[in-house]
Amino acid sequence: MMKSTETFHAQEDMSHDNVTQMPGQKALVYCRVSDPKQKIKGSGLESQEHRCRDYAAGKGYEVEAVFPDDVTGGGDFIDRPGMEALLQYLDDNVHTDYVVIFDDLKRFARDTLFHWKLRHELATRHATPECLNFNFEDTPEGEFMETIFAAQGQLERQQNRRQTIQKMRARLEGGYYVFFPPVGYSYKQVQGHSGKLLIKNEPFASILQEALEGFASGRFETQTEFKRFLESQPAYPKELPNGQIRLQRVKQLLTRPLYAGYIDKPDWQVFMVKGQHEPLISLQCYERIQQRLKTQAKAPARKDINEDFPLRGFVLCGDCEKPLRAGWTKGNTKLYPYYLCQTKTCNSYGKSIKRVEIEGNFETLLQQLKPSKELFQLACATFKDAWDQKATTLKDQVEALKSQVKKLEKQIEGVVDRLVNTDNQTAITAYETRLTKLEREKIMMTEKAQITPKPLRPFHEMLELALSFLANPYKLWASERLEDKRTVLKLAFSTRIAYDRETGYRTPKISFPFKLLGDLAPSECKMVPGGGIEPPLCYQNWILNPARLPVPPPRHRV
Numbered sequence: 001m002m003k004s005t006e007t008f009h010a011q012e013d014m015s016h017d018n019v020t021q022m023p024g025q026k027a028l029v030y031c032r033v034s035d036p037k038q039k040i041k042g043s044g045l046e047s048q049e050h051r052c053r054d055y056a057a058g059k060g061y062e063v064e065a066v067f068p069d070d071v072t073g074g075g076d077f078i079d080r081p082g083m084e085a086l087l088q089y090l091d092d093n094v095h096t097d098y099v100v101i102f103d104d105l106k107r108f109a110r111d112t113l114f115h116w117k118l119r120h121e122l123a124t125r126h127a128t129p130e131c132l133n134f135n136f137e138d139t140p141e142g143e144f145m146e147t148i149f150a151a152q153g154q155l156e157r158q159q160n161r162r163q164t165i166q167k168m169r170a171r172l173e174g175g176y177y178v179f180f181p182p183v184g185y186s187y188k189q190v191q192g193h194s195g196k197l198l199i200k201n202e203p204f205a206s207i208l209q210e211a212l213e214g215f216a217s218g219r220f221e222t223q224t225e226f227k228r229f230l231e232s233q234p235a236y237p238k239e240l241p242n243g244q245i246r247l248q249r250v251k252q253l254l255t256r257p258l259y260a261g262y263i264d265k266p267d268w269q270v271f272m273v274k275g276q277h278e279p280l281i282s283l284q285c286y287e288r289i290q291q292r293l294k295t296q297a298k299a300p301a302r303k304d305i306n307e308d309f310p311l312r313g314f315v316l317c318g319d320c321e322k323p324l325r326a327g328w329t330k331g332n333t334k335l336y337p338y339y340l341c342q343t344k345t346c347n348s349y350g351k352s353i354k355r356v357e358i359e360g361n362f363e364t365l366l367q368q369l370k371p372s373k374e375l376f377q378l379a380c381a382t383f384k385d386a387w388d389q390k391a392t393t394l395k396d397q398v399e400a401l402k403s404q405v406k407k408l409e410k411q412i413e414g415v416v417d418r419l420v421n422t423d424n425q426t427a428i429t430a431y432e433t434r435l436t437k438l439e440r441e442k443i444m445m446t447e448k449a450q451i452t453p454k455p456l457r458p459f460h461e462m463l464e465l466a467l468s469f470l471a472n473p474y475k476l477w478a479s480e481r482l483e484d485k486r487t488v489l490k491l492a493f494s495t496r497i498a499y500d501r502e503t504g505y506r507t508p509k510i511s512f513p514f515k516l517l518g519d520l521a522p523s524e525c526k527m528v529p530g531g532g533i534e535p536p537l538c539y540q541n542w543i544l545n546p547a548r549l550p551v552p553p554p555r556h557r558v
Helices: 045-059 081-092 112-124 140-173 204-217 223-231 247-254 283-294 355-367 373-420 425-449 464-471 473-477 482-492 512-520 535-544
Strands: 026-032 062-069 099-102 128-131 185-189 196-200 262-265 270-274 315-317 325-330 335-340 352-354 497-500
Touching: 026 045, 026 081, 045 062, 045 099, 062 081, 081 112, 112 128, 112 140, 140 262, 140 270, 204 223, 204 247, 204 283, 223 247, 270 425, 283 425, 335 355, 352 355, 355 473, 355 497, 373 425, 373 464, 464 473, 473 482
Parallel strands: 026 062, 026 099, 099 128, 315 497
Antiparallel strands: 185 196, 262 270, 325 335, 335 352
C-alpha cells in the first residue's frame, strides 16, 4: 500500500449547471502541471479540472475527489505526490470501482515504462483510466497505439530537456549563471546585459565575503569555526530551526568558484568561465581556500571558550603541558573564577589558579612585547624599504606572468591537437584531464597578470592596522570582543604557552613579526617593559608627517 505525501482536495459534486443528476459511476480527477508558467496558461490546474468535470458531467459520472500535482515531472511516484495520494485513496476505498479522468495522455505520464507501470497500478485497484483526447482499448491494436503515444510523449520530454540544457549551457558559456541564485546573490535585470544578472544581495554578501576571506587567511582555522561565524550573524539566513547551518552547506560555500567570479559546470563541459557578475572574493583567495581544505584537518576552536575565560585552551599546565580548564567556583556569597588542571596523572591536578593572577601575568607579558621607540622606527623604515622594493619588482613579475600565460596557451594548443588526432579512449581521458588542468593554470596566471603594478593605497594606509598592532598588541587584547583577544593569541605567539603555578609563564615562542623586531634591535635597544615609552604616539606622528621620521641608524643589508 502506497503512502500519500500530500493531502488531496476533495469536493462533492452533486450538481452541474443547475441540472440534478442521479448518483452514478464514481470518478476521480487527476491534474498535473510540469512548469510554473502552466499555472497561469490554458493548461493550468484549474482549466484541466474544469475540462475533466465537464467530461464527467457529460458521462454522468459523480466526481468524488480531485488530485493535483503542482509543478512536477512525468516520472515515478516519488516525484508526484498527487498521484501517490490518488493511489492511496483507491486503497482506502477498495470496495468502490472508480474511473480516473485526466485531461491529456501527457498529463498521465511522459515515460513509456512508467506509463505501463501506472496502468498496472490502477488495474490492480480496479480503477479504469479515461482521457479526454484518447480512447483506451484492451486490444492488441489499442495497446500498440497507446505505446506509440506514450513513446511520443517520452520523446518530446527528452527533446525538450536537451533543448533546455543546450540553451542554459550556451548562457553559462557567456558568463551568465542560470540556476537558483546562491546565498549572497539575487537576480536583477541590468541594462547592457541580456536576461537577468546576478547582483550582490546585502547584507548576506558582505557577511559571506568576510567569512570566506577569514577562512582563506586562517582567521577561521576549521570549517566548524567558519560555520559558527555565520551562525553568529543574526542577518545571515539559517537552515535549521535551532539557528544552525548544515556542514554540507558550509562545504558548498567554500568550494563554489561562483563567489570568485567564475562559472564551473563540469558535467555540462563548462570549465571556469569568467562570469558577468561581480565576485565576492578574488580567484587567489578561492585557491587559498581550496588548498586549506586539502590540508590536514585541525581540531575546531572549543565552544566553551567565552568572554569569561579567553585563555582557556591556550595556556598549558606547567607540569603536564595539557591545556588548563576554567570555571566558576561557588563561595559563601558569590562565584569565583579559576583556571585549573584536570589531568589526573598531573602533580597539579585539581589545584586552581586565580583568574586575576594568570590573566594579569599574561597582560604583563603582552606589554613586554612592545618595541621601544627607536626599534619601532627602525621597523617602519625596514617595512617601507621592503614595500618600495616590492613595488619596483611587481612590474617585472607581471611581465613574467604574461610570458607564462603564452607558454600555457602553446601547451593547450598542443594538447588539443593530440586530442583531435587520437581515437584511444584512455588517451582521450588523459588529454581532457591535462587540458582542464592547463586551462585552470592559465586562468590563475591571467588574473595575477592583470593586477596593477601600482598599489591601490599608500604604504601607511595599507599597513596602518598591522603596524598599530605591532606597536602595542596589548591594546587589541584590551578590547571587549572575544574575537579580538583570540586574534592576539594567534598573531603574537607561534605556539601555546605554559604557566607554572610557582614561577609564572615560561619563555613563550613569539610569532615571526615580533621575533623579527627582536632580531633588528641593536645591542643598546631592548624591548621596553610594561609602562615604557608609548610607541603609537611615534607611529601616529609619522603617519601624519612621514618627513618627521628620524633617520634610522645604519644597518647591514642581507
